[in-house]
Amino acid sequence: MHTTYVLKRLLQIIPTFLAVMLLVFLLVRLLPGDPASAILGDRATTEIVERTNRELGLDQPLPVQFLIFARNLLSGDLGDSISLKVPVMRLILERLPVTLFLTVYAAVLGVLMALPLAVLAAVRRNTWIDGVIRGVFQVGLSLPVFYVALQLLTLLGARLGWFPIGGYGEGFGGHLYHLFLPALTLGLNLAAVLVRTLRSAVIEVLTAEYVEFARAKGMRPRVILSRHVLRNALISTVTLLGLNIGALIGGAVITETVFAIPGVGRLMVDAIFGRDYPVIQGLTLTFAVLVSLVFLMTDLLHARLDPRTELS
Amino acid sequence: MNRLSRATLALAAALSVSHSLAVTRGGQLVYGRYADSLFLDPVLNDANLDIWILTNLYDTLLQPTSDGKGVQPGLASRYAASSDGKTMTLTLRPGLKFADGSPLTAADVKWSLDRARQPEAGAWSSSLASIDSIAASGQTVTLKLKRPDPTLPAALATFNAAIMPQKLFTAAPGKNDAEKAKAFAEKPIGSGPFVLQEWKRGSYMVLKRNPYYWKKGEDGKALPYLDSVRFEIIPDDNTRILKLQAGELQGAEFIPLSRVAELKRDPKLDMMLYPSTKVSSIFMNNRPTLKNGSENPLSDVRVRQALNYATNKDALIQVVTFGTGKVMKSFMSSTTPLYDTNQKGFPYDLAKAKALLGATKYKSGFEVSVMATSGSADDLALLTAMQQMWAAIGVKLKIEQLDAATKTARYRANDFQMRTGAWTNDINDPSQITTYFAVYDNIESVHTGFKSAEIDKLFEQSQQELSRVKRASQYRRIQTIYQQAAPIVYLYETPYPVALLKKVNGFVQIPLGNNIFAGAWLDK
Numbered sequence: 001m002h003t004t005y006v007l008k009r010l011l012q013i014i015p016t017f018l019a020v021m022l023l024v025f026l027l028v029r030l031l032p033g034d035p036a037s038a039i040l041g042d043r044a045t046t047e048i049v050e051r052t053n054r055e056l057g058l059d060q061p062l063p064v065q066f067l068i069f070a071r072n073l074l075s076g077d078l079g080d081s082i083s084l085k086v087p088v089m090r091l092i093l094e095r096l097p098v099t100l101f102l103t104v105y106a107a108v109l110g111v112l113m114a115l116p117l118a119v120l121a122a123v124r125r126n127t128w129i130d131g132v133i134r135g136v137f138q139v140g141l142s143l144p145v146f147y148v149a150l151q152l153l154t155l156l157g158a159r160l161g162w163f164p165i166g167g168y169g170e171g172f173g174g175h176l177y178h179l180f181l182p183a184l185t186l187g188l189n190l191a192a193v194l195v196r197t198l199r200s201a202v203i204e205v206l207t208a209e210y211v212e213f214a215r216a217k218g219m220r221p222r223v224i225l226s227r228h229v230l231r232n233a234l235i236s237t238v239t240l241l242g243l244n245i246g247a248l249i250g251g252a253v254i255t256e257t258v259f260a261i262p263g264v265g266r267l268m269v270d271a272i273f274g275r276d277y278p279v280i281q282g283l284t285l286t287f288a289v290l291v292s293l294v295f296l297m298t299d300l301l302h303a304r305l306d307p308r309t310e311l312s
Numbered sequence: 313m314n315r316l317s318r319a320t321l322a323l324a325a326a327l328s329v330s331h332s333l334a335v336t337r338g339g340q341l342v343y344g345r346y347a348d349s350l351f352l353d354p355v356l357n358d359a360n361l362d363i364w365i366l367t368n369l370y371d372t373l374l375q376p377t378s379d380g381k382g383v384q385p386g387l388a389s390r391y392a393a394s395s396d397g398k399t400m401t402l403t404l405r406p407g408l409k410f411a412d413g414s415p416l417t418a419a420d421v422k423w424s425l426d427r428a429r430q431p432e433a434g435a436w437s438s439s440l441a442s443i444d445s446i447a448a449s450g451q452t453v454t455l456k457l458k459r460p461d462p463t464l465p466a467a468l469a470t471f472n473a474a475i476m477p478q479k480l481f482t483a484a485p486g487k488n489d490a491e492k493a494k495a496f497a498e499k500p501i502g503s504g505p506f507v508l509q510e511w512k513r514g515s516y517m518v519l520k521r522n523p524y525y526w527k528k529g530e531d532g533k534a535l536p537y538l539d540s541v542r543f544e545i546i547p548d549d550n551t552r553i554l555k556l557q558a559g560e561l562q563g564a565e566f567i568p569l570s571r572v573a574e575l576k577r578d579p580k581l582d583m584m585l586y587p588s589t590k591v592s593s594i595f596m597n598n599r600p601t602l603k604n605g606s607e608n609p610l611s612d613v614r615v616r617q618a619l620n621y622a623t624n625k626d627a628l629i630q631v632v633t634f635g636t637g638k639v640m641k642s643f644m645s646s647t648t649p650l651y652d653t654n655q656k657g658f659p660y661d662l663a664k665a666k667a668l669l670g671a672t673k674y675k676s677g678f679e680v681s682v683m684a685t686s687g688s689a690d691d692l693a694l695l696t697a698m699q700q701m702w703a704a705i706g707v708k709l710k711i712e713q714l715d716a717a718t719k720t721a722r723y724r725a726n727d728f729q730m731r732t733g734a735w736t737n738d739i740n741d742p743s744q745i746t747t748y749f750a751v752y753d754n755i756e757s758v759h760t761g762f763k764s765a766e767i768d769k770l771f772e773q774s775q776q777e778l779s780r781v782k783r784a785s786q787y788r789r790i791q792t793i794y795q796q797a798a799p800i801v802y803l804y805e806t807p808y809p810v811a812l813l814k815k816v817n818g819f820v821q822i823p824l825g826n827n828i829f830a831g832a833w834l835d836k
């Protein structure tokens with residue numbers, strides 16, 4: 001039953017994909033300014049701009065351009081970057097793992113911070129501990145990502161010298177070390193979102209009748225916490241995490257710039273400023289697929305944690 | 313010879329020896345760039361991001377001097393023009409090699425220049441347009457010209473005239489020149505001081521020393537001194553500075569001018585302000601009507617002059633460049649060859665501005681809009697200061713913030729009233745900036761719409777004038793006419809701010825922007 005569900009959901013990605021494809025193709029071309037001008041800069045003559053646009057096939061009518069784009073896409077070709085003159089697929093394959101690493105790292109750090117603190121805040125609700133935890137994360141939530149990033153860089157990177165200032169590093173260990181500060185930046189932001197919701201979820205479970213019943217049965221609080229409360233808290237965490245993956249990738253755009261990380265976030269920003277149509281299109285499609293997959297995984301995990309969920 | 317003079321001589325000898333011994337070889341210099349290169353082909357590229365790396369990979373027949381004002385021998389040890397100015401003969405140095413060890417011949421030179429001068433070859437081909445044909449024999453390359461061309465030595469010292477290995481390039485996969493260029497640019501081989509070893513796009517680029525480089529260092533051995541240069545891409549200004557201060561970088565470019573004073577005080581750093589050719593100005597639309605058909609006050613020369621006089625450059629230099637800039641007095645920078653030192657520009661004179669404006673139909677002022685680049689703190693600081701300055705003569709300045717591509721699209725369509733803009737030269741000659749700023753037929757004087765028949769004529773003459781004195785007088789006149797017509801608001805010149813660790817020696821960024829790592833070395 002699960003297999004058919006997954007297959008059905010995967011098939012559903014295809015129309016989403018097609019819609020995004022058409023939408024991004026049109027939106028990108030609605031932007032004022034053309035790629036040739038963006039690449040050639042202020043000084044190019046009109047003839048050179050026109051010639052470049054012709055070479056890039058941008059002088060063709062929109063439907064023709066779209067058909068070429070769609071045809072190439074079906075054969076797995078995202079085209080070449082206009083400014084970098086290399087295949088978009090190669091750029092994405094080079095850079096996507098970096099952003100995914102950072103995103104997962106940030107999610108793990110975020111959950112590791114949020115889970116125990118949310119439970120603690122819930123268990124000790126309305127005490128000073130609860131107040132401090134909620135207060136700190138409330139402040140964290142209202143600080144802009146770039147500001148937190150710079151503060152962490154200055155303190156833990158430059159002043160104390162504990163972590164490198166930016167870069168990606170070599171090998172798994174190197175990535176973990178180099179990406180710690182950016183992952184922490186994003187993780188703090190995520191934790192701030194999670195703590196609030198998790199705390200109320202835990203409180204809800206703690207006051208639920210079955211927990212009262214378990215307590216009355218003489219079950220130890222630790223067991224209650226791990227068996228009932230955490231399991232239920234995880235359900236909401238997973239859903240929230242899934243919903244926040246998009247935000248995390250958005251946050252990665254800023255963190256990747258501040259921390260000089262060669263991920264897709266920065267690639268996207270450069271591509272938009274440079275009106276590099278194929279790169280923008282390729283990345284948007286990649287994001288669409290990724291987010292669809294994350295939602296699917298979220299639902300599956302949700303079902304796993306909560307047997308009441310019906311997958312259909 | 314008495315003892316004293318002998319001792320002096322010995323001391324002098326010792327000093328000169330110790331001076332050359334002081335140069336240490338080896339090591340890697342890590343340099344922080346604000347953005348990565350795009351495409352490393354000298355002919356088909358366009359961005360400064362590429363040019364400033366290309367000059368390390370490829371050599372040209374002639375080279376710009378470090379002060380940016382002249383030309384010196386490069387791959388060619390000698391060059392001479394015939395008396396009628398229609399032939400130039402260049403002699404290659406003996407034993408030149410590309411970075412893979414293969415010989416660099418006159419045939420490579422002919423092929424490279426032929427490729428660079430064909431009209432399809434990108435935006436730069438016009439710099440070599442005067443060449444009619446090229447002949448190569450032995451060590452000699454002869455250029456036959458359509459007309460005498462005083463700009464040719466400077467053009468031959470410019471990146472697009474780089475000499476490439478014909479055999480390797482034509483052997484690269486691809487159906488045509490553009491495709492071969494794509495393949496070759498992945499692993500370019502030139503004869504410059506360095507060769508590309510590794511390039512992780514958006515992250516870093518490593519250049520290692522070219523063991524076959526022809527130029528000798530102070531110790532008599534081949535340059536460069538460094539084993540390699542590693543460029544780290546760090547787009548955020550603050551991060552670049554933090555990394556430099558933490559010793560993870562040895563040099564960092566594009567230091568924000570707001571932080572220059574602070575870094576000058578840092579005992580570990582040399583905060584360098586290299587003279588550049590960068591001029592910043594406000595481009596005005598000089599046409600009688602705007603794109604939407606409405607009347608344009610800026611078409612009146614007295615209005616444009618009034619705005620120039622009402623602009624307090626010294627104050628702007630303090631506000632925007634934190635005192636690092638200097639007043640712009642000609643449309644070309646003071647580092648440009650044939651810059652006229654007698655140019656007055658527009659000194660701040662509010663009374664004159666009021667009088668000029670008072671003589672027009674805009675006595676009580678008018679509203680004018682200016683396009684700024686969104687996100688540029690400099691543009692915003694500049695324009696808000698100018699808002700106040702111009703308010704004093706009744707001119708209301710409306711700031712329109714647009715992203716760079718939109719801004720470009722708007723002024724390309726002549727759909728603007730004013731816009732911020734900066735310029736740097738790529739060629740060691742005043743002709744480049746003049747074709748753009750003052751000659752209508754190229755791009756309508758950077759889309760200002762300014763047109764002067766006299767400038768057009770003078771410029772055409774100057775493009776064939778072999779006497780430097782006469783050429784200088786033509787350029788003096790061009791600069792004067794331009795200033796009187798005031799198609800732009802003259803602002804300031806700014807340097808290239810580069811911060812280096814104290815242990816870095818011998819690095820220089822020349823006014824054209826080229827980063828010269830060949831003579832750089834690190835203290836042990």
